[in-house]
Amino acid sequence: MTEGHQVDEIVSQIGPKLRALRTAQRHSLQQLATISDVSAAAIHKIERNGMVPTITTLLKLGTALGVPVRYFVEEDDQPPEPVHYTPSDRRPTVYTPHEGLALAGITGSYRQFQTAAAMATVTPGASSGAKRMQHPGEELVHVTEGTLTFQVGDQTFSLSAGDSLHFSGEVPHRWANDGDHPAKAIWIALRNG
Template sequence: MAKQTKKAPELKPDMVASTGRGAPQRVEAIVSLVGEKVANLRRARGMSLQQLAEISDVSAGAIHKIERSGMAPTITTLLKLATAFGVSVGYFVEEDEGAPEPVHYTAAEKGRPVYTPHKGLSLSAITGSYKQFRTAAAVARMAPGATSGEKVLKHTGEELVYVTVGEVLFRVNGREYILAAGDTLQFSGTLPHHWENRTDTAAELIWVAFRDSD
């Protein structure tokens, strides 16, 4: 007898037990903000619906419905989106408690791992989230042979890279730049760009992304 596959539960207000007066309304308000948080994160990362779909393994149509609050995401879907964005699932369901702290401190070797779909590239965040700031920076380690892939990258905002160890190649708008330790490159994310480590040693760099004003 074939086994039936259980469908992951949706985050619906009526599935949460009331814990006090006004609890259902509070839960409904939290769920209603999930779509907005997904949309804001996607725009902050400079991703199109299709790009996020490819990274998260969630269809572009489903993401569009979630962002417009036309569909309550399953827990599995939230896990996939959280992994793609490099945030915890709790980010989507936590209540907003006023203005975020205007100062963010990152201790040495305590950077938060940032998800990236690119094999051979690891990122450790040294800034706060885009929810608080317009700048995101990370210490990046690029393994030998690591590459952004055959498809060129394009997105909103700007990027700045500062190489601290090794050598990396960036191709921006058709022009190649070989960056060694101490070199810096800044460019508009709207320009087609590509990066790779053609050497046999790992490279390290500070990678900064600036998002556009709202």
């Protein structure tokens, strides 16, 4: 492979890597624009390979998504990973913009698999905010400790230990820990395509 072709190949992967990471973390274009200070239009163009981002833009996007700049420009010389093992003491921290929500990853690469899951710890009083979220894909939350409240569409669900909630991300939703104790849950997101 020539150097020029190699560079083109690396640059052409920035858009798909950004889109895969954004959707796996369940951010809309507008949500990512807000937390990264990069316009939604620019993010859309980058994802479709219609624009090559500057290093400053990549730094902003990487910071917002919790990955180093090298994530976007490293060559993928690793073969596809058909199986991923995550030991309990080596769960990676998954970036989230929500204060009071800590996520420890339990799934493989966002680029390899359609499912992203984490062990979630939600402090008392934490929530996803007043504005309801919408995104492609599905979510499945299984509470293992404490309580969580979800508003999905026009329904409200109070989940206690052992309860699960599975819903389409297209339905406007929000979550909160209205209890006095931290809540723990297995939180799974299934991407579309």
